[in-house]
Amino acid sequence: MKAFGKSYITIFLLALICLFVSCKKSTSGGSTPPVAEVEENIVFTINPDPGSNIHPVTAATQNVTVTVTSKLPSKGIDAVVDVRKDGDLSQVFNQILTLSSNSFTANITGLSQGVVSTATITLTSKGNTSNTAAKSFKLARK
Numbered sequence: 001m002k003a004f005g006k007s008y009i010t011i012f013l014l015a016l017i018c019l020f021v022s023c024k025k026s027t028s029g030g031s032t033p034p035v036a037e038v039e040e041n042i043v044f045t046i047n048p049d050p051g052s053n054i055h056p057v058t059a060a061t062q063n064v065t066v067t068v069t070s071k072l073p074s075k076g077i078d079a080v081v082d083v084r085k086d087g088d089l090s091q092v093f094n095q096i097l098t099l100s101s102n103s104f105t106a107n108i109t110g111l112s113q114g115v116v117s118t119a120t121i122t123l124t125s126k127g128n129t130s131n132t133a134a135k136s137f138k139l140a141r142k
Helices: 002-023
Strands: 044-047 054-057 062-068 077-085 091-099 103-108 116-125 132-141
Touching: 044 116, 044 132, 062 077, 062 116, 077 103, 091 103, 091 116
Parallel strands: 054 132
Antiparallel strands: 044 062, 062 103, 077 091, 077 116, 116 132
């Protein structure tokens, strides 16, 4: 009977060892969490760049070239070109684009003679909406 009791103890210990081994947390084969992309702040230039002067326009249209000089975010950039009359803030022109290259040309239309307007160009990263940059300039058709 002593041999029979030792058998139960042996089986109990083996079962206990198997239980501990099967519950052990595996450290191999786990996936690493994705690393968030670190984007450069958006920086761009506009051409023509009148600085603080009012850009004179000779027709109802004006081309403006926007060039992103920083590294483009991997998901691209949303661009908004908004032109409003200074007097009543009514919208003259609006264009929304999604960029995957570093430059585009906006063909601003609808400029009225003798009316000063403000063009605002806003670029926003599609992957990080807090990464945004904007520039404004004044223009007037002669």
